[in-house]
Amino acid sequence: MSKAEAEKKIEKLRQEIRHHDHLYYVLDKPAIADREYDKLFRELKELESQYPELITPNSPTQRVGGEPLKSFKTVTHKTPLLSLDNLMDEDELLAFDKRVREGLGVDKVEYVCELKMDGLAVSLVYKNGKFVQGSTRGDGIHGEDITINLKTIKAIPLVLKDEVDLEARGEVYLPYDHFIKLNEERQEKDEAIFANPRNAAAGSLRQLDPKVTAGRPLSIFLYYGSIEEKVKTHYEVLQYLKEQGFKTNPNTRICEGISEVQKYIKEWDEKREKLPYDIDGIVIKVNKLHDQQKLGFTARAPRWAAAYKYPPMQSETIVEDIQVQVGRTGAITPVAHLKPVHLAGVVVKRATLHNEDEIRRKGIKIKDHVKVQRAGEVIPEVVEVVKSKRTGHEKDFHMPKECPICGSKIYKPEGEAIARCINFACPAQVMGRIIHFTTREAMDMEHVGPALVAQLVEKGYVKDAADLYSLTKEDIMKLERMADKSAQNVIDSIKASLDRPFDRLIYALGIRMIGRRTAQLLADNYSNIDELAKASEADLSQIHEIGPKVAEAVAFFFKQKGNQRLIEKLREAGVRVKGQGARGKGPLTGKTFVFTGGLTNYTRPAAEELVRKLGGRASSSVSKETSYVVAGTDPGSKYDKAKKLGVEILTEGEFQSLIHKHK
Numbered sequence: 001m002s003k004a005e006a007e008k009k010i011e012k013l014r015q016e017i018r019h020h021d022h023l024y025y026v027l028d029k030p031a032i033a034d035r036e037y038d039k040l041f042r043e044l045k046e047l048e049s050q051y052p053e054l055i056t057p058n059s060p061t062q063r064v065g066g067e068p069l070k071s072f073k074t075v076t077h078k079t080p081l082l083s084l085d086n087l088m089d090e091d092e093l094l095a096f097d098k099r100v101r102e103g104l105g106v107d108k109v110e111y112v113c114e115l116k117m118d119g120l121a122v123s124l125v126y127k128n129g130k131f132v133q134g135s136t137r138g139d140g141i142h143g144e145d146i147t148i149n150l151k152t153i154k155a156i157p158l159v160l161k162d163e164v165d166l167e168a169r170g171e172v173y174l175p176y177d178h179f180i181k182l183n184e185e186r187q188e189k190d191e192a193i194f195a196n197p198r199n200a201a202a203g204s205l206r207q208l209d210p211k212v213t214a215g216r217p218l219s220i221f222l223y224y225g226s227i228e229e230k231v232k233t234h235y236e237v238l239q240y241l242k243e244q245g246f247k248t249n250p251n252t253r254i255c256e257g258i259s260e261v262q263k264y265i266k267e268w269d270e271k272r273e274k275l276p277y278d279i280d281g282i283v284i285k286v287n288k289l290h291d292q293q294k295l296g297f298t299a300r301a302p303r304w305a306a307a308y309k310y311p312p313m314q315s316e317t318i319v320e321d322i323q324v325q326v327g328r329t330g331a332i333t334p335v336a337h338l339k340p341v342h343l344a345g346v347v348v349k350r351a352t353l354h355n356e357d358e359i360r361r362k363g364i365k366i367k368d369h370v371k372v373q374r375a376g377e378v379i380p381e382v383v384e385v386v387k388s389k390r391t392g393h394e395k396d397f398h399m400p401k402e403c404p405i406c407g408s409k410i411y412k413p414e415g416e417a418i419a420r421c422i423n424f425a426c427p428a429q430v431m432g433r434i435i436h437f438t439t440r441e442a443m444d445m446e447h448v449g450p451a452l453v454a455q456l457v458e459k460g461y462v463k464d465a466a467d468l469y470s471l472t473k474e475d476i477m478k479l480e481r482m483a484d485k486s487a488q489n490v491i492d493s494i495k496a497s498l499d500r501p502f503d504r505l506i507y508a509l510g511i512r513m514i515g516r517r518t519a520q521l522l523a524d525n526y527s528n529i530d531e532l533a534k535a536s537e538a539d540l541s542q543i544h545e546i547g548p549k550v551a552e553a554v555a556f557f558f559k560q561k562g563n564q565r566l567i568e569k570l571r572e573a574g575v576r577v578k579g580q581g582a583r584g585k586g587p588l589t590g591k592t593f594v595f596t597g598g599l600t601n602y603t604r605p606a607a608e609e610l611v612r613k614l615g616g617r618a619s620s621s622v623s624k625e626t627s628y629v630v631a632g633t634d635p636g637s638k639y640d641k642a643k644k645l646g647v648e649i650l651t652e653g654e655f656q657s658l659i660h661k662h663k
């Protein structure tokens with residue numbers, strides 16, 4: 001390929017990748033599977049490495065790049081990012097409307113209502129349609145230059161549709177599901193957890209190493225663009241931003257007069273708990289830009305806009321008791337048992353207290369009146385004690401010295417926040433480990449849930465994760481509420497887990513400090529479980545990104561006799577203990593199949609075995625990584641999901657001919 005041809009090809013690939021980023025991250029409508037996207041990306045990267053002189057700062061390959069910064073530069077905003085006046089109740093809302101109407105000399109005003117994201121305000125500057133600088137709001141006049149971190153947010157276009165000069169503003173946020181996952185990972189690694197999604201987003205944007213930010217799936221909604229000369233209303237500004245490739249909130253609405261604004265506020269007060277992200281109010285703006293100019297600004301804030309604040313989703317109740325839970329790593333977590341209380345649409349009975357230090361810091365005693373708060377699906381949390389309601393009968397909580405489940409000593413290492421039961425055989429830990437082993441992100445045993453594991457452990461059928469593989473259908477049918485069909489589903493989903501990728505097994509073992517990513521790293525570096533088990537701390541530390549604490553945890557795990565026995569049992573049960581590379585290659589290597597619905601000519605395990613024999617993988621859940629979904633009679637939700645993700649769907653007949661072709 002000549003350089004000119006390469007240049008053409010590079011530009012074409014960039015356009016395609018941008019198009020798919022827009023579909024996926026802005027419109028939430030992916031059109032191709034992940035691996036197709038990865039292919040485009042790899043191709044671009046390869047060409048760019050052949051012709052490094054053709055790399056531009058706005059190429060999709062340059063989202064995560066550059067060395068960590070020592071500090072952030074200060075940026076002076078061209079026009080200040082003002083804050084909005086807050087309206088705390090209906091009276092203040094009506095007074096705002098009155099001021100606006102009087103200022104404009106009209107009876108009724110056209111407003112635009114937007115959800116007020118509880119995130120971090122940022123400014124994005126584009127020159128000739130190219131993203132050149134991004135900064136935090138800061139004090140409104142000066143912010144911090146966080147361009148390298150903002151570039152990692154895929155919902156932010158690096159190149160706009162038109163070659164325009166523009167400043168756009170918006171709110172960066174972390175969706176709830178990612179927030180929960182992030183905190184789980186941090187807890188796993190004994191790192192401090194984030195109090196709310198907003199703090200997590202702020203912490204992520206202020207990372208000096210853009211690689212850390214890139215690992216946090218932040219998103220953004222835009223609500224301002226400096227294009228006053230092109231349009232007449234604020235609503236048109238938002239439409240324009242959308243056309244240029246920005247993500248705008250779909251719930252924004254034009255409201256004729258204050259009564260429609262009131263309706264909007266009420267509607268979202270009820271609906272907000274169902275949103276996948278945090279909002280803390282509604283922003284109300286005068287729609288006509290000409291009217292905005294007429295109203296102007298006070299020293300602090302525009303006169304044509306205001307923020308109606310929702311009260312936090314909080315309730316008051318009583319801490320009836322504080323008890324501790326024992327997790328799979330032996331971590332002892334104190335939990336407040338509350339007098340049941342309505343909070344954001346659900347009845348709350350428990351709230352996490354995280355650890356002993358947290359209880360001391362908040363000064364929580366048993367029988368205290370407390371305020372509890374809930375954000376979305378996040379576990380409710382005790383915010384503060386209502387000290388004025390104390391009667392003197394409240395009691396201090398003391399961490400037990402012994403594990404409430406097994407009676408072993410509780411140990412809290414110096415400098416760590418979390419106390420642990422150190423008995424590896426503690427039933428609470430055993431159960432926790434087995435449940436972890438079965439989860440979707442580990443061995444993905446679809447029909448084996450926590451309640452079933454609890455029964456199996458209690459009945460003595462299962463003493464460790466490997467015992468799951470010797471269960472029979474008859475064993476399962478002896479349990480409560482287990483009919484023939486559901487027992488078969490349990491057995492099938494256990495069997496389907498035999499062939500999970502090696503990194504899943506590493507993660508499933510529940511080694512301390514080993515999350516999904518680290519498990520993947522280990523699988524990339526060791527081709528089978530024996531190599532990994534033999535690795536010394538020093539060997540492990542050689543791997544980039546694996547620190548001494550993680551290396552120690554891994555080496556420690558494999559030194560334990562009990563764990564060695566567990567791995568032997570898993571191997572005997574037929575669990576895959578090797579990486580992809582070490583596995584026999586076949587015509588279907590690299591292909592993943594998911595079966596849904598009934599098959600006529602095969603049992604499901606037999607069909608899955610065929611796939612495995614030819615080098616492919618059988619999985620029980622559909623993702624973008626899935627190559628084919630084989631749909632039999634009465635296919636279930638997997639079929640719909642496959643359709644949505646654009647995964648190729650085969651009939652049983654098509655599957656059959658595919659298999660025969662390769663046999």
Ligand SMILES: [Zn+2]
Pocket residue numbers: 326403404405406407408421422423426427428
């Ligand atoms: Zn214990």
